[in-house]
Amino acid sequence: MILLLGPRLDRPSAIGDEGRARAASLGVAAVVAVAVTLAAGLTSGLLDAVQLAALGGTFVAAGTALLDRDTLGELAVGQFCFMPGGLLALGGVVAATLVGGPGGFLLAFGSALVGLGLAGAWANVTHDTTVRAMKQGWAGVFLPFVAGVILSVVVGFAVILWEFGVAPNLPSLSTLLFLFAFTVGCVWVAATRLPLEQLLAVPSDEVDRRRDRWRAATRTVVAACLAGWFLLGVLETVGATAGLYRTPGLALALGVLSTVWVRLPVFLVGVGALLAALVAVAARRATAGDTDWLAGPTFGMVALFALPFPILALLLSSRTDAAGLSGAAVLAAVILLAGMLFMLCYSVGPLAVAVNVLPDRAGSLSLASAGLLVTGIGAAVLRVPAPVVFACVAGSMVVWDAGEFGLGLTMELGHRPDTRRLELLHCVATVGLAVGAVLLATGLAALFGRVGPQAPILSATVLAVAGVFALLGPIRG
């Protein structure tokens, strides 16, 4: 099933002191987290937004794990999970905030963290993995700007070449020389980049000799063309060649040589050679496995727009009047900004690990546990029934306890021994404790509700909590 759905996320280590927590522990943690999150979503009336945020977080974790891989396919799938997943989570949080205010924001944000943390724990996402994904993500967000600049330069050069080289207004020999210089230069680049040894049935030594001769010849031709272009261009500009160009035979020949039908094939040869060289370079890079620097950001850029753009366009087309090119540009800009916002939020994670706020190996579990705590606070702000708030907090404890236990097992015993019995026994203990804690808190809430006004009860509870802190400190040393 996993193979049908795509690349495997987890690469368990055989050494034993690395890798994700054991499966049974993570399974119990995941079931508890999903149940509690859904309960919070249902009771708050923000189920759709919560689901969206949690799903987005899960996709981001899957993408993070896959962006640590080397093959192009895994990189592409990773980017198509990472960026759209981030936008999905962001969309869920924004929707929940719009509907539920700060409580909705906390609820959806916590749910996104739960999805991100749990999926990250399953996929064995570590600090190094997140750093690499962060770099790829930022590169994907910034690539549209870089690509825009490069595209503008290329288009500008092409327009100049077309206006002055391919279709000049006046018959001119210098522009023809410039066109020749461009074409021969492109052919020179192609000759140096194309795998001629593999394509020609000629010994490689012979190919090298011919290539060297060809390079020398083309270099000379390009230099001569550029020099001629410059000299003739100056002469043409000052009008020194006007008389010469009016000579009957030369005028006819120059007229013919200045038509588009003569110059276009020369131009196309140059463009074709340049494209062939680019394809050869790209293929060589792709097959050498040295593609991260370009392929990752390219896939990131494509993933940023390929899925969100049509979906948002479809959703917004029925609700707004904006359409056409300007509407598309606005939508693209919004997506780009949302991508940058997502990357800003995402970058907090690796930064938190770097400054030791989050543990590295247990970072994903901490995130999931903290997410449930935030969800609980959001649920309290939204005034959902108190047992749901308690369940969220208890779920947070269960996720941390079971996950950390499973992680400890992996570190102490490795992946090989069968530890299912041990894990399930521990999960029974921790879930039992969680149920007991929820019942106790619910009982206390009911008791306080009956006893009297709110303020004294709160004060008494604060005192009780402080008392417990005061007692626990010395006991724990």
Added chain:
Amino acid sequence: MNPTARWTAGLAAAAVLATVGAAAGYASLLLAAVVPLLYLAYGVLSTADADVTLRANRVVEPATVPPGQTVSVTLTVENVGANPLPDVRVVDTVPEALGVIDDSPRAGTALEPGDTLQVEYGVVAKRGDHRFGRPHARVRSFGAGAAADRTVAAAGDDRLRCRLDASAPPIEQEGDRFAGGMPTDSPGQGLEFHSTRPYQRDDPASRIDWRHYAKRDELTTVNYRERHASSVVLVVDARPASRVVAGPARPTAVELAAYAATHALEDLLGTGHEVGVAVVGADGPDAAGLHWLAPGPGHDRRARARDLLAAATETTADEPEVDPETQASRVATLAPPRAQLVLFSPLLDGWPVETVEAWGVRDYSRVVLSPDVLTHNTATGQFETVRRHTRLVNCQAAGARAVDWSRATPLYVVLEAAFAADARGALTGGSS
């Protein structure tokens, strides 16, 4: 007993909930702080007793092995106390020099009184006497609130002996397969019929052909194919280039070569040959730095030869560099005329082929026995395999009998191929 420090985060969670609840006036949040506090209290109050009664027994099967053989280790830990143990994790202390290749020496489970936990794993034997340590056990309370560590005394086997002369089972069963008294083309005493000749005075009566005498009334004497004891020099290639392993925790090619040489030594001595030993590539007491034991009689020869072969496996990178060409020439100088030189080498470079060719110039018969330590599942490994096979063929072309000892082949089969009677063409001198 030591409480685990896993609930520090719970303390932080309780503080956050209490602060937010009190500041914003959410009673449910304030009460929710009870939940992490309950976990915290549970963790603080949990205890784990290090003095639990555990009994361990270890079985090492087989306990004495040659290098490279997989040894199965089974550690059984039993809860002999009256209380159930909810979380017991056991790690066997594997000798440092050995590597685990099957399963894991670690396990964990919950143990009811009388229940046992079995840890089964396999290690690859390397030469030496290896002692297993006491297994470590970590016991946790229910809910893993506290943990206690202890070591458990293990009954049963605590040693693994890996010896070069450890018996490979089939060798004894095969009997005298090798060219013990080496058959020659000379007529004389022996077992195999060769020819008849007229009777001469002092010929033993047992060799008179009585049937011929009954028919022709002439005394004739039967000649048998004469079997001569020969001198064999076992040369182990212990150069740094040969001190390689087929994989993690595997024995080096030098160990395998020494193991094969030790078995050849036992069998050849047992069948009446004079056996000498030379170690090339290690710094020895000889003028050329050679470890050398000349072929000859003597009761202590077997033990001295074994010690020499064992010394070959103990060479390290710290030893002074020696010139293997000089040592190989020295072997050819020291070996008796018409001796058989048997080179044990993994053939990982050109030196063995050149050496075999050089020995051929002096008309020694030569045998090359090559343990295969290359990996075959990588491109570079396959490339090296091709080169090694080429070297084997080159040794054969140089007149030596070259035998490839692949990892799947038992040693006795390889030795039989190297020293079988039908190989006498190569063994009794000259190129075959």
